[in-house]
Amino acid sequence: MRTLTFSALAVAVAIAVFSFIPEKGNLTSLNNNELKQWSNRNDSIFRNDSIVALFNHYEYEYNPNHKHKVILYELCLTQVDDEPDNTIDLIRYMHTLHPTSKVQISFDRKFN
Numbered sequence: 001m002r003t004l005t006f007s008a009l010a011v012a013v014a015i016a017v018f019s020f021i022p023e024k025g026n027l028t029s030l031n032n033n034e035l036k037q038w039s040n041r042n043d044s045i046f047r048n049d050s051i052v053a054l055f056n057h058y059e060y061e062y063n064p065n066h067k068h069k070v071i072l073y074e075l076c077l078t079q080v081d082d083e084p085d086n087t088i089d090l091i092r093y094m095h096t097l098h099p100t101s102k103v104q105i106s107f108d109r110k111f112n
Helices: 006-018 084-097
Strands: 037-040 043-048 050-062 069-079 103-106
Touching: 043 084, 050 084, 050 103, 069 084, 084 103
Parallel strands: 069 103
Antiparallel strands: 037 043, 043 050, 050 069
């Protein structure tokens, strides 16, 4: 039996995870009970004291085709756990803390 390469596995996980994303604009912030599960220290983000992601960097982006022609702020994170269920809630957590910022989650092979 042929094993999946990391790239194929990452694509499969991304499709599975992101097929459950609500319709555009319906992603909600975490409520108070959900927020209690999350924390961050330095560049690490935790859920129930287990590391979920690392903050990599932030970007400023200008898109002249954006309807408001504004400079957008994007937070770039690397998810380091193997829990697809954490991905959407990680985005929601970051959206709760930074409601006007874009959030990008990537997966890095070195953390698997």
